[in-house]
Amino acid sequence: xxxxxxxxxxxxxxxRSNVDTDQIIPAEYLKxxxxxxFEDALxxxxxxxxxxxxxxxxxxxxxxxxxxxxxxTGSSREHAVWALQDFGFKAxxxxxxxxxxxxxxxxxxxxxxxxxxxxIESIWEIxxxxxxxxxxxxxxxxxxxxxxxxxxFEVDDYVRWRLLEGLDDIGITMQQETDITEFEKTRPTYKxxx
Amino acid sequence: MGTPRTMAEKVWADHIVTxxxxxxxxxxxxxxxxxxxxxxxxxxxxxxxGRPVRRPDLTVATExxxxxxxxxxxxxxxxxxxxxxxxxxxxxxxxxVKLYPLGDVEQGIVHVVGPQMGLTQPGMTIVCGDSHTSxxxxxxxxxxxxxxxxxxxxxxxxxxxxxPFKTMAITVEGELPAGVSAxxxxxxxxxxxxxxxxxxxxxxxxxxxxxxxxxxGRMTICNMSIEAGARAGLVAPDETTFAYLKDxxxxxxxxxxxxxxxxxxSLPTDSDAKFDAEVIIDATTLSPFVTWGTNPGQxxxxxxxxxxxxDAANEVERVAIEQALSYMDLTPGTPLKExxxxxxxxxxCTNGRIEDLRAAAAVLEGRSVAPNVRLxxxxxxxxxxxxxxxxxxxxxxxAAGAEWRGAGCSMCLAMNPDxxxxxxxxxxxxxRNFEGRQGPGGRTHLVSPEVAAATAVAxxxxxxxxxxxxx
Ligand code: SF4
Numbered sequence: 001x002x003x004x005x006x007x008x009x010x011x012x013x014x015x016r017s018n019v020d021t022d023q024i025i026p027a028e029y030l031k032x033x034x035x036x037x038f039e040d041a042l043x044x045x046x047x048x049x050x051x052x053x054x055x056x057x058x059x060x061x062x063x064x065x066x067x068x069x070x071x072x073t074g075s076s077r078e079h080a081v082w083a084l085q086d087f088g089f090k091a092x093x094x095x096x097x098x099x100x101x102x103x104x105x106x107x108x109x110x111x112x113x114x115x116x117x118x119x120i121e122s123i124w125e126i127x128x129x130x131x132x133x134x135x136x137x138x139x140x141x142x143x144x145x146x147x148x149x150x151x152x153f154e155v156d157d158y159v160r161w162r163l164l165e166g167l168d169d170i171g172i173t174m175q176q177e178t179d180i181t182e183f184e185k186t187r188p189t190y191k192x193x194x
Numbered sequence: 195m196g197t198p199r200t201m202a203e204k205v206w207a208d209h210i211v212t213x214x215x216x217x218x219x220x221x222x223x224x225x226x227x228x229x230x231x232x233x234x235x236x237x238x239x240x241x242x243x244g245r246p247v248r249r250p251d252l253t254v255a256t257e258x259x260x261x262x263x264x265x266x267x268x269x270x271x272x273x274x275x276x277x278x279x280x281x282x283x284x285x286x287x288x289x290x291v292k293l294y295p296l297g298d299v300e301q302g303i304v305h306v307v308g309p310q311m312g313l314t315q316p317g318m319t320i321v322c323g324d325s326h327t328s329x330x331x332x333x334x335x336x337x338x339x340x341x342x343x344x345x346x347x348x349x350x351x352x353x354x355x356x357x358p359f360k361t362m363a364i365t366v367e368g369e370l371p372a373g374v375s376a377x378x379x380x381x382x383x384x385x386x387x388x389x390x391x392x393x394x395x396x397x398x399x400x401x402x403x404x405x406x407x408x409x410x411g412r413m414t415i416c417n418m419s420i421e422a423g424a425r426a427g428l429v430a431p432d433e434t435t436f437a438y439l440k441d442x443x444x445x446x447x448x449x450x451x452x453x454x455x456x457x458x459x460s461l462p463t464d465s466d467a468k469f470d471a472e473v474i475i476d477a478t479t480l481s482p483f484v485t486w487g488t489n490p491g492q493x494x495x496x497x498x499x500x501x502x503x504x505d506a507a508n509e510v511e512r513v514a515i516e517q518a519l520s521y522m523d524l525t526p527g528t529p530l531k532e533x534x535x536x537x538x539x540x541x542x543c544t545n546g547r548i549e550d551l552r553a554a555a556a557v558l559e560g561r562s563v564a565p566n567v568r569l570x571x572x573x574x575x576x577x578x579x580x581x582x583x584x585x586x587x588x589x590x591x592x593a594a595g596a597e598w599r600g601a602g603c604s605m606c607l608a609m610n611p612d613x614x615x616x617x618x619x620x621x622x623x624x625x626r627n628f629e630g631r632q633g634p635g636g637r638t639h640l641v642s643p644e645v646a647a648a649t650a651v652a653x654x655x656x657x658x659x660x661x662x663x664x665x
Contacts, residue, residue: 016517017510018389018489022628027607031260031274033234033281045630069510070390073423073489074628075607076325077232078341096390099425100325104341117510158217158357169343170243173351176212176220180248180353183211183222190446190454191224192313193251194292 001109003166007090008136009063011146012053013124019067020074021101025083027075038083054087058131066123067094071112072101081108091137093144093153095120106159107169113137113144113153122149139164198464200361201428202396205336205461209319211353218355224318224335226348227304228255228291230282231609232323236346237285249352250290254313255282257296258303260609263572263599266296275610289349302575302601305329305543309413310577312442316431316458321348326543326625327426328419332412333439334431334461336396339420359425360470362395363463366403368477373659375553376411377545377623377642379403379475380418381483381493387473389491392424395471398463399429403477409438410549417544418625421490430462482657484530485627485640487518492627494530496645496657502526521629522637523617530655533639537620538569538650539632540643541599542606545623546574548581550643555587557647558594560664564653569596570612572604596650608633621649 029041046052053059065084071094072080081104084092089110095117097105105112115123126147127133135146137153139160144151162169173180199207211220226249233255240247247253260275270276279296286293294300300307305326308314316334321327323345330337344354366379384391397419404412412429419427429435436455439445446454485493486500492515494501500519503526506512519526524533540546540554551573563569571591573579579601582588588598605612606624608631614620616635623646624631627638639655648656 015513017514020489020626020628022626022631026630026634027609030231031272031278031609033238033278035235035238045634070423073389074325074626076323076339076341078235078323078343081341096393098390098423099393100339100341104343107341107343156357158355169355170239170245170347170350173220173347173353173355176353179212179220180222180351184352188453188457190450190457191318192315192444192446194254194313194444 001166001168004109004111004139004163006136006138007063008134009090010061010132011064011066011123011127011135012059012062013127014053014065014067015124017068018070018073021072021077021080022074024072024080025077030077030079035082036086038079039086042083042087063088063090064135064137065089065092066120066127067092069094069096069117071097073098076100078104078108081105081110085110093120093123106156106162109163111137111139111155111163113155115144115151115153119151198467200463200467200469201334201398201430201461202336202359202361205317205319206358208317218357220353221319221356222353223321223348224252225308225313225320226253227308227320227322227327228253229258229304229324230278231259232342233285233345234278234281235342236349237289239346240289240349245350247289247291247349252352253291253349255286255291255293256301256304256307257282259603259607261296261602262610263602263604263612266600272611299576302577303543303546303603305417306547306574306578309333310575312439312445315439315454316435317461321354325420326417328424329413329417329543331416331419331427332409332429333435334428334458336426336428338425359396360394362392362397362471362473363469364397364399364473364475365401366399366475366477367401368403370403370477370480373482373644373657374480375642375644376407376414378480378483380415381485381490381640382480383475384418384422384491385493386475387422389421389489390423392419392422395424396426396428397422397424399427404429405432408549409434410547413547414544418490421625431458482642482645484645484655486522486524486530487515488521488627488629490625490627490640492518493640496530496655498530500524500526500528500530531660533655534653535567535621535639535649535655536618537614538567538646539605539620539622539624540569540646541572541574541604542624543574544625545643546572546578548578550623551578551582551587554643554647555590557644557658558651559590561594561651561661563595563650567650567653569650570599570605571596572599573601576601605632607631621646621655
């Protein structure tokens with residue numbers, strides 16, 4: 001996994017709440033068996049609308065998505081994270097996320113920074129009046145800055161550490177093999193096996 | 195006696211492999227359920243890293259999400275679906291994982307299969323790359339959905355690094371009025387706490403209305419915990435649970451059964467344990483509930499009318515209502531009962547179990563599906579299908595003019611050919627009314643099996659009480 005320390009890029013305002021993972025990537029794209037190449041699937045049905053924010057010429061090449069509350073609700077599909085990343089997003093900003101989506105993002109290396117909704121509103125205003133405004137996300141300092149605005153965001157400490165180090169989860173757990181084996185010896189016989 | 199604990203805390207504590215300060219706990223996973231959609235990239239990851247599946251004996255796979263529900267004996271027509279299913283078959287073979295494929299009597303929706311085989315038991319930790327894994331919490335198991343990276347993690351290590359969840363008690367007290375089912379309870383809960391209200395929590399459903407539910411009803415409720423934003427739902431195991439599990443194929447036998455029941459009885463939340471949050475619902479005030487919008491929190495009693503965006507509590511909500519009404523093509527003030535549907539879908543891991551089919555069949559007996567309405571009945575598993583056929587329910591459905599299908603997820607998420615056409619409207623017993631969930635442009639109203647059946651007969655959203663006496 002690639003380490004994440006500081007990222008600067010332009011951002012797209014997604015003025016919607018409750019963006020569920022069916023919108024982020026519709027189910028029909030989940031049939032693929034590969035791990036990359038989902039950029040065309042991102043927000044596929046909304047992108048049919050030429051006015052959709054990501055279709056507008058001024059928001060091409062964005063790497064940060066600024067969304068309304070309850071982003072990533074619904075299905076656990078990790079493809080939602082891959083689609084956002086394949087499209088070029090490095091981070092999402094929102095005032096609230098669905099748990100599974102947030103967990104999946106941390107694992108995949110997509111930063112989900114949590115900010116008060118008022119801050120999101122302010123960022124929306126800035127990037128709507130100037131689509132080229134550069135947004136900087138500093139994971140070490142846990143801050144988002146754009147123009148005059150500097151705001152601290154929330155991110156899980158452990159996820160932050162893993163993102164900063166670029167560490168893979170399975171590798172970390174494998175270091176505890178002996179503990180797992182010891183634990184397995186205590187498994188009661190009444191528990192089912194397949 | 196130690197500190198009083200909730201059931202979630204007990205199950206959690208019993209599965210901690212290592213406890214890390216400032217780090218997640220490493221939690222042991224008792225059962226890992228697999229299906230074709232969220233596993234291919236995980237198996238790929240194992241192969242890349244040269245890792246085996248650590249415990250194939252605690253891992254089981256079935257085919258459900260994108261398989262067809264007709265012509266199940268023929269090769270899958272959609273080439274992409276076929277590749278995904280074939281990939282699962284190859285992966286299971288290569289890594290030694292037990293698979294119940296299409297055509298096998300144990301095949302079905304993963305959350306219907308686990309419980310009916312007795313693989314889902316109280317006090318277990320159960321995961322699956324599917325958010326509705328919360329279903330299994332009905333047995334007092336800590337069960338939650340995971341993403342594909344986590345699927346790979348569990349395949350490789352049989353563990354997951356996790357931070358403890360907070361706990362929320364949802365107490366539903368009192369007797370349910372006639373015609374009100376588990377589905378109505380959970381739709382009312384979600385409408386009350388919102389689609390984000392359960393975020394970070396395990397919801398423990400308690401109170402007399404929950405105690406009086408069958409295992410099927412409890413599964414319906416736990417299933418939709420995720421729609422309130424929660425990772426998991428829980429119901430304390432009791433005599434109803436034990437009776438359901440007795441003599442299931444994978445249930446413990448003999449002395450093991452006694453030891454298991456003793457352990458299971460130790461699981462319910464201690465009487466003086468503290469929850470992080472609590473919600474109380476008076477069961478006697480509930481009535482059939484339906485959704486009108488595009489998230490499961492946008493629901494109302496069937497007797498209500500479409501809300502007015504102008505009445506919203508705040509701007510975010512106002513916009514959400516407007517967007518939902520525009521997508522759903524509905525006008526504020528329209529009585530819900532006047533909304534006509536094209537399709538009724540009876541099935542899914544929420545309401546595709548035998549009891550759900552029985553409830554719908556009881557409404558349909560002696561009645562017929564309205565002209566211009568299509569009723570699709572899709573059992574949750576092949577076993578459910580066979581059971582229904584042995585009870586003659588298939589004949590009731592067919593006589594009423596319904597389609598009787600093979601088992602799978604089907605129109606719950608429309609990954610197979612069972613889809614709504616753009617602009618079509620459905621009453622569906624599934625769990626998600628998101629935009630396009632049942633097919634691009636499709637419009638979904640979530641309902642109970644009873645309401646689904648009555649709606650199929652009337653042609654507009656209805657409860658059995660709204661129907662004329664059956665002939
Ligand atoms: S029935 Fe629907 S919700 Fe349940 S597992 Fe299948 S797709 Fe998911």
